[in-house]
Amino acid sequence: MTAYIPYGRQDIDASDIQSVIEVLQSDWLTQGSATSRFEHAVAEYCGAKYAIAVSNATAALHIACLAIGLGKQDYLWTSPNTFVASANCGLYCGAKVDFVDINSQTYNLSVDELEQKLVRAAQLGCLPKVLVPVHFAGQSCEMEKIAILSQQYGFKVIEDASHAIGGKYRNKAIGSCEFSDLAVFSFHPVKIITTGEGGMVLTNREDLYEKLSRLRSHGITRNPDLMQGEVHGGWYYQQLELGFNYRMTDIQAALGVSQIQRLDKFVTRRRFLAQRYNHLLQDLPITLPYQHFDTESSWHLYVIRLNLDKISKTHCQVFEQLRQAGIGVNLHYIPVHTHPYYQNLGFCHGDFQKSEMYYKSAISIPLYYGLTETDQDRVVASLQEILH
Numbered sequence: 001m002t003a004y005i006p007y008g009r010q011d012i013d014a015s016d017i018q019s020v021i022e023v024l025q026s027d028w029l030t031q032g033s034a035t036s037r038f039e040h041a042v043a044e045y046c047g048a049k050y051a052i053a054v055s056n057a058t059a060a061l062h063i064a065c066l067a068i069g070l071g072k073q074d075y076l077w078t079s080p081n082t083f084v085a086s087a088n089c090g091l092y093c094g095a096k097v098d099f100v101d102i103n104s105q106t107y108n109l110s111v112d113e114l115e116q117k118l119v120r121a122a123q124l125g126c127l128p129k130v131l132v133p134v135h136f137a138g139q140s141c142e143m144e145k146i147a148i149l150s151q152q153y154g155f156k157v158i159e160d161a162s163h164a165i166g167g168k169y170r171n172k173a174i175g176s177c178e179f180s181d182l183a184v185f186s187f188h189p190v191k192i193i194t195t196g197e198g199g200m201v202l203t204n205r206e207d208l209y210e211k212l213s214r215l216r217s218h219g220i221t222r223n224p225d226l227m228q229g230e231v232h233g234g235w236y237y238q239q240l241e242l243g244f245n246y247r248m249t250d251i252q253a254a255l256g257v258s259q260i261q262r263l264d265k266f267v268t269r270r271r272f273l274a275q276r277y278n279h280l281l282q283d284l285p286i287t288l289p290y291q292h293f294d295t296e297s298s299w300h301l302y303v304i305r306l307n308l309d310k311i312s313k314t315h316c317q318v319f320e321q322l323r324q325a326g327i328g329v330n331l332h333y334i335p336v337h338t339h340p341y342y343q344n345l346g347f348c349h350g351d352f353q354k355s356e357m358y359y360k361s362a363i364s365i366p367l368y369y370g371l372t373e374t375d376q377d378r379v380v381a382s383l384q385e386i387l388h
């Protein structure tokens, strides 16, 4: 009766299964026509010119950084309130990573903090080459302000939109790259749409698109126009740079092609459930998610913050009691700079205090397309009982 309610999960229907079966019964399983159909569908949905499907968003972030030319001595800046992959991609390129603390309302990277840090970095001669703003929980960062700063200080912008496909900024789909060089999506099963594992990079720049296509597949080209010297024959290809095997399979892409047809339906349902939480939870001693007027979130996560001065329990106790009640709560995110690996790079507790404060009271409660109102009522009732 009291089944476990996870914090997020995929929705797979008969059309998804049929789409994957068709690829399995075809002659082609790896990157092929289903992958290009998926790329076109996502690019069209977002209003971006180009899309490159890859094996996961971590790979997408890695080749996005390489395409920008991030390397040794360069700096990548991102938010501490994110999954480690948003920062690790800089380290993969041999670059240095630093963080910009969050806005305590949106939990996104703070544009004011960014501006102050840029002023200091300009004086010290250590401006970043790349900024990775993360659209936390599916709510866009303040992209226009970020774009203006990027012009002023000469850095490139890679949006980590892993949470945010289906969301909007100023009435335009996130992923349009109107205010960035590149944007990255994740299709991990807890995200808005899934391919099992999968990721994508979007851009409006043809040069970046060409580079990303090569980096996804060993740095190899089959385009004679790009080759050096003579073309030997029909079998011929050349490796022009050091790339990877980051391809998506057509099996995965077929699932993506089918899932994206339900994307708006998924987001509409998530928005409905979020508004229902807003209403049902309004009298509890918690802070509900704030929405900036420029944004329409895809609602990847619904994060509450405990008003601990009004509650007789600790953050940890509330979390554990929810789990014991069969509510699959989670915590997004442990501030990246506090992980032992990043501490060994020289970061300290206290370096980014707003994200650390946030971490001490945040809880992600269940939100996904298939969450029933009965399940949601159970989440609310458990919270009421535990926080009474």
Ligand SMILES: *Cc1c(COP(=O)(O)O)cnc(C)c1O
Pocket (backbone or CB within 6 Å): 056, 057, 058, 059, 082, 083, 085, 086, 134, 160, 162, 163, 185, 186, 187, 188, 197, 198, 199
């Ligand atoms: C999920 C996620 C990633 C990594 O995505 P994968 O597809 O699992 O590699 C990166 N950044 C953020 C913010 C994420 O939530």
